[in-house]
Amino acid sequence: MGKYVLRCLSCGRIHNGIPLRCDNNCDSLLRSEYSEKRFLPGKDRNIFKFSNWLPCEKTIKTGIGPVIMRPEKFSEYFKLKNLYCCFNGYWPEKSAFNMTATFKDFEALPTLLTFMENGRKRIILSSAGNTARAFAYATTLVDMDTYLVVPEKFMDRVWIPDENFSVGRIHLIAVKNSDDYYEAIKIGDQISKEKKIFPEGGAKNVARRDGMSTVMLEFARVMKKLPDHYFQAVGSGTGAIAAFEACLKILGDKKYKNNALTKLHLVQNAPFIPIYWSWEMKKQIMPDKNLKSQIEKIGKIHAKVLANRNPPYNICGGVKDVLTASKGSVYSVSNGEALKAAELFEKLEGVDVSPAASVCLGGLIQALKEKKINRESSILLNITGGGEKKLKKEHNCKRIKPEIFIDKKNINDIDRIL
Ligand SMILES: [Zn+2]
Structure with a gap:
């Protein structure tokens, strides 16, 4: 083997x-x-300390990696004895150096390395912005071409720090006049098939999930156990699947076999809440049903990166299965609740968090109100992004210009940049 x-x-x-x-x-x-079934983290001060459980062989020098911290004042405010955050963003004072200020960096780097090692010269992926940013940044660290399909209205999210600015191998494709992530996915799929560019794969990409699973692994490394509860804001829910899979790997090591399986708490941003709705109503997600109303709802949510109309919910091993296995819960958090939670966190802890992370904080506050968790239990919050304000203050971040603008009627224009 x-x-x-x-x-x-x-x-x-x-x-x-x-x-x-x-x-x-x-x-x-x-x-x-x-x-390797044993949990044996290495000494690297980055994501590659978990190399044993990442599909890539190669490691590279980087500051990208999960950082577990205790939000002292926020914990005190809510009287939580064992609350921990995995801060996945930019906060040098806490040794957090994700240079796109989100946890998407954990997906991008292992994916590109693994794909290169498997002989791929170029890949294509669709994104609402954050993932494209992370893959753009990772492209500057490796030797590979990436084609990134992003709705035109989300272009302002695709930037990288000046010192890494070499866009030669990053091919940014704007979907004309669009603000719909799922439309970008469909166009990306079509280009992938017609032009034979290997798709990155989204939730189906194991390198991506194993990259994200390092959040849970870092908690286990620092605390020598699994948390009782795990909170994350979800759009596709892939990060939550990854967290669950990390728990299984940890429990597969004899030393940890007496740990209880962590309960997953997934949080969506109202009014766009397909996973919450499906879980509560026990119904299938219909990505193309009532399209107009879905797009309207997407327009209203604070955390736009959570707007995925077609999450991997029913697929075997997908969101529904991991929620069921972990006896998990799903929450629906309004913009007001999210903003209030983020303000409180910034005031008490001194760092800004991303809109998605503020939705996650809102979910924790709801769970406490509903008495779904007890205040003594150990809780891991996945702060999926943060420190963007700080990063932009300390570094000159430059936007990447689209190489081409397309829509579904003129896909063949892409030939110009292949
Ligand atoms: Zn099969």
């Missing part, structure tokens, strides 16, 4: 390399199984 294999969660078939789906046509995620 090599470093890892991928197992289909539906039929059990084992795969090598980086396929995105089972060759038995199963509607299932593939999950990594590493030959």
Whole structure:
């Protein structure tokens, strides 16, 4: 056996390399199984301390990595004895050096390295902005071409710090006049198929999930156990699937087998709440039903990055399965609740958090009000982004200009930049 294999969660078939789906046509995620079952973090001061459980062989010099901290004043305010944040953004004073100020950096770097090691020369992905930013930044660190499809109205999110600014291999594709992430996904899929550019794969990409799973692994490394509760704001829910998979890997090490499985608490931003709705109503998500009303709702949410109309909810090993297995909960947080929570956090802890992270904080406050968690239990909040204000103050961040503007009627224009 090599470093890892991928197992289909539906039929059990084992795969090598980086396929995105089972060759038995199963509607299932593939999950990594590493030959090293013991949890043995290394000494690196970045994401690669968890190299044993990342699919890439290579590591590179970077400051990107999860940082566990205790928000002392915020904890005191809510009388929480064991509250921890994984701060995944930019906060040098706390050794947090994610240079795009989000946890998407954990997905991008392992993905590009793994894909390169598997012979891919270029990949394509669609994004509402944050993921494109992280992949753009990671592209400056490795030797690969990335095609990033982003709705035109979200272009202001695609920037990188000046000192890394070399856009030669970053190909930014703007979807004309669009503010719909799912439309970008559809166009990205079409380009991928017609122009034979390997898709990054989203939730189906194991490198991406294992990269994100380092948040939970860092908690286990620092605290020598799993948390009782894990909170995260979700759009696709891929980060939550990754957190769950990290728990399984930890529990697979004999030393940790007596730990209880962490409960997942997923938070969405009202009024756009497909995962909350499906979980509460026990119904399927319909990404194309009542499109106009969905787009209107997306227009209203504070954390735009959470606007995914088609999350991997029903797929085997997807959001519904991990919520069920972990006896989890889903919350619906209004813009007002999120903003209030973020203001309080910034006032007490002295750093700004991203709109998505403020939704996560709002979810914790709801759970406390509803007495869903007890104040003694250990809680991990995934602060999926933060320190953007600080980063922009300390570094000159430059926007990347789109190489081309397209829509679904003129996909072939893309030939100009291939
Ligand atoms: Zn299968």
